[in-house]
Amino acid sequence: MIKSINTPLTDDIVEDLNVGDRVLLNGIIYTGRDAAHKRLVEIINKGEELPVDLKGQIIYYVGPCPAKPGWIIGSAGPTTSGRMDVYTNTLLDKGLKGMIGKGQRREDVVDSMMKNKAVYFAAIGGAGALLAEAVKEAQIIAFPELGPEAIYKLKVENFPVTVAIDTKGRDLYKTGRDKYKR
Amino acid sequence: MREINVDIITNVVEKLCIDSNYYLPHDVKEALQDAVAKEESPLGKDxxxxxxxxxxxxxxxxxxxxQDTGLAVIFLELGQEVRLVGGDLNEAINEGVRRGYKNGYLRKSCVEVPFSSRKNTGDNTPAIIHTTIVKGDKVKIIMAPKGGGSENMSALAMLKPSDGVEGIKKFVxxxxxxxxxxxxxxxIVGIGIGGTIEKTTLIAKRALLRTIGEHNPNPEVSKLEKELLEEINNLGIGxxxxxxxxxxxxxxxETFPAHIASMPVAVNIQCHAARHREAVI
Structure with a gap:
């Protein structure tokens, strides 16, 4: 079954999501990858105000291609999430409710997700053209000097993802592999 | 001697950068179609x-x-009867990459001083250029954009000769x-066995460019390829x-003769977007 949900996320929405669910996201999501994460955490550590209130929000780990004329955004598939693990718990403590990326997360990130009731979605790595078609608006809202690593505010419609780690800490990268290992 | 103006090389490289990133090779597409039929997991099929x-x-x-349009990895096979005119060859290739990544709206993913500034070079140069001199009067250019996600998972081991084929399999x-x-x-898993530290990684990368479905002509090596594929697909990753x-x-x-004391093994991992495209001038 495919579930359709709207952002921002609430406890009720995320608690209803189970590992392996295919989900279509609708609404606003924010992009951020390595360099943007580093800056966000530096801002938090200095006690300054973030360029976006993270409460209930989703961060998509992506550094898109430049948009071709007539396109809203260039190809925009997920990058490897593990590189963000070192910054993630700080953002979850600030109210971040969802993440979109690809690949395994560290144990302490999963623990923090359970504590903060957050969910980790996987988008298909390498499906940048398909995913770009679900983006309906894109606007840079912070760190434009970072080029592809700037923070964009995206409006998405039926953006396809899979629940990779749910609020109960169940992890598709472990359960899936165990099921098919010979 | 056949004269070739390096401007032609710039133009060809520009087009290869764009086309390689837009159009997946047919053998890869067919391998993905076969995979749909073979996949046991319903989610995996989807x-x-x-x-x-x-x-x-x-x-x-x-x-x-x-979106990861990669670093530009270029294999250049330069015929020894070609005389290049009109400028610097490497600069001509880099100019092709510069234009391709700009005009093709490709992502620039190259940063300077990797351990400190990590400032984007802004035009995806410098390209990684591997040049070999070959017979004839042609120039063959292969452009293979390489993404960071799969490259980061690649590895090299200086195994001992006594580790044998089992040691190689375990490392892979x-x-x-x-x-x-x-x-x-x-x-796609490209494996180099033998040579020196740089040779083994280079043949591992070159192995990624082989058409899917073609095996190493040496039956012993081809057998190893089949066994490794089965063992990897039993890992359950999917x-x-x-x-x-x-x-x-x-x-x-791919193999290469090694030193009497050595058995280097390189594993170069390629994602499903196995992009490469070639042209002959």
């Missing part, structure tokens, strides 16, 4: 179908298959197992690491 849909969108709308299995979902499976049978589409092994 993922493979979306991957196929993605490359179709990229092909028909002329956009990059993946462990490397793929540890990589898990990160390199965007289903992957498409995108969600669990399943199709972790790898192919395993390509």
């Amino acid at each position: 993922i493979l179908l979306d991957i196929l849909k993605n490359q179709e969108i990229a092909r028909s709308k002329h956009v990059p298959i993946c 299995r462990d490397t793929v197992d540890k990589a898990g979902s990160n390199p965007c499976p289903p992957i 498409p995108q690491g969600f669990g399943g049978r199709m972790t790898a589409l192919a395993v390509h092994v």
Whole structure:
């Protein structure tokens, strides 16, 4: 079954999501990858105000291609999430409710997700053209000097993802592999 | 001597940068279609179908298959009867990359001083250029954009000769197992065995460019490729690491004679967006 949900996320929405669910996201999501994460955490550590209130929000780990004329955004598939693990718990403590990326997360990130009731979605790595078609608006809202690593505010419609780690800490990268290992 | 103006090389490289990033090679597409039939996981099948849909969108709308349009890895085979005129060869290649990444709306993913400033070079140069001099009066250029996700999961081991084929298999299995979902499976595994530290990694990378379905002509090596493919696909990682049978589409092994004391092994992992394109001038 495919579930359709709207952002921002609430406890009720995320608690209803189970590992392996295919989900279509609708609404606003924010992009951020390595360099943007580093800056966000530096801002938090200095006690300054973030360029976006993270409460209930989703961060998509992506550094898109430049948009071709007539396109809203260039190809925009997920990058490897593990590189963000070192910054993630700080953002979850600030109210971040969802993440979109690809690949395994560290144990302490999963623990923090359970504590903060957050969910980790996987988008298909390498499906940048398909995913770009679900983006309906894109606007840079912070760190434009970072080029592809700037923070964009995206409006998405039926953006396809899979629940990779749910609020109960169940992890598709472990359960899936165990099921098919010979 | 046949004269070739390096401006021609610039133009060809520009087009190869764009086309390689927009159009997935047919052998890779066919391997993905085969994988749909073989995949046991229903979710895995869905993922493979979306991957196929993605490359179709990229092909028909002329956009990059993946946003990670890679570092520009270029294999240049220069005929020894060619005389290049009109400028510097390497600069001509880099100018082609510069134009291709700009005019093709490709992502610039190259940063300076990797351990400190990490400032984007702004035009995806410098390209990684591997030049060999070959017979004849032609110039062959292969452009193989390489993404970071799969490259990061690649590995090298200086094995001992006594480690034997079992040592090689264990290193390959462990490397793929540890990589898990990160390199965007289903992957292609390029393996170099022998030579020196740089030679083995180079032949591993070159192995990624082989057409899927073709095996090493040496029957012993070809047998190793088949055994490794089966062992890798028994790991259970599956498409995108969600669990399943199709972790790898192919395993390509290349060998080179080694020092009496050495058995270097390189594993270069390639994501399913196995992009490469060539032209002959």
